[in-house]
């Protein structure tokens with residue numbers, strides 16, 4: 001009981017402490033309502049490091065980007081795994097994936113790096129390019145008629161296209177040859193994936209509540225949605241599919257050989273991968289396309305870049321001709337799209353980096369040091385950095401070329417107090433726990449934009465539409481979703 005209402009007293013050498021007013025919750029409600037505002041206010045009051053009591057935990061926030069590095073430098077006192085493992089088990093319902101607990105000896109992070117980066121990235125990109133075109137064009141020929149505008153919500157469109165293509169890329173196809181020409185099989189496959197999308201959305205809605213510790217049994221329809229996703233990803237069902245990615249094949253093998261998980265638990269680890277691969281990518285794709293359509297300058301520059309790259313690759317666009325294919329090198333040579341995607345993510349990302357102190361230790365920052373107690377959390381909230389007007393002038397405005405230098409190449413020098421920053425862009429986290437799918441994520445969004453600009457004319461239904469607000473209920477969890485959808489229309493460019 002004392003733990004619930006008890007407030008810690010600040011000891012000598014510790015950062016300034018905010019206990020908050022509420023028993024147990026401490027600052028949780030103020031933080032939850034608007035984390036950015038809350039942290040800015042505390043930063044003004046206490047300086048660049050302070051401690052907040054949030055739902056029984058003590059979190060030390062580091063707000064000076066020049067101190068971010070200390071999290072890496074002093075990694076031996078800070079654990080990144082326990083928190084991740086515990087959250088994954090809580091949210092997806094599998095047993096502990098911490099090797100210490102004995103259910104598995106798989107090093108998940110290694111599996112992800114091995115199957116999402118390096119040479120493994122090429123087949124993923126290739127499959128995604130094909131799947132995106134299948135989903136955008138071939139599977140929709142009945143709806144896409146020359147000169148006919150199709151109107152749809154932009155978020156709904158990004159969600160459908162990215163989920164379907166990403167799902168096919170990681171979890172393969174249901175029927176034999178890739179994208180069977182048999183229409184009824186196509187329809188069946190589509191219906192299954194769109195059904196999985198509905199389940200994904202239903203489950204994703206309560207994701208923040210599950211992270212906060214509420215049991216899934218409180219949410220009947222989300223629970224049943226998760227169970228349906230689990231059913232679809234049971235090994236016996238995955239084994240019936242073709243073209244599974246290396247990621248899924250290797251994870252299945254390691255589930256079977258290194259873990260004591262039962263069939264359902266194994267499937268739950270695949271639901272976790274499905275969620276990680278989609279939950280941030282979908283809103284990031286939305287914001288990239290939304291800002292692109294809203295900015296005529298960005299649209300002009302991006303269209304020109306896409307045309308140049310297609311010409312240099314000898315690619316022609318037409319519904320009858322073969323699919324456009326661009327390899328990794330060609331995609332890596334598109335700095336304007338890179339800058340647009342980065343800028344869209346700068347504006348919409350609200351991830352939070354956590355580390356847990358595995359012992360009492362002294363945290364050395366640039367100039368001073370602070371005592372940290374065991375089990376306390378040290379956290380970064382990079383939105384503070386992304387919205388810092390000293391680093392990014394006019395920080396709430398989308399500037400498509402913000403990450404381009406005077407030669408039109410990637411800009412990497414950003415300054416604060418006249419000093420060059422090492423960390424200026426962090427939607428993928430930092431250090432050892434950095435998102436292993438980040439390269440694939442940026443490539444798939446770039447492929448999506450390239451194909452949209454190649455095949456379609458697009459416009460907003462209301463060209464003066466306001467930029468939707470960021471849904472703060474997911475603050476801390478990654479790319480924020482828009483609070484409302486925006487209608488747009490598209491039609492085939494040619495014929």
Ligand code: HEM
Pocket residue numbers: 084108109112116273276277278280281284351352353354427428429430433434435436437438440441442478479
């Ligand atoms: C973890 C961001 C796309 C796979 C993470 C983390 C962040 C993140 C912030 C946590 C890092 C930390 O705790 O410090 C994003 C964003 C994406 C994206 C912004 C898209 C725009 C993807 C994709 C995949 C993926 C496409 C896979 C295909 C993962 C996995 C983890 C992860 C497996 C857990 C890593 C681990 O615990 O070892 N991501 N991600 N992500 N992401 Fe991503």
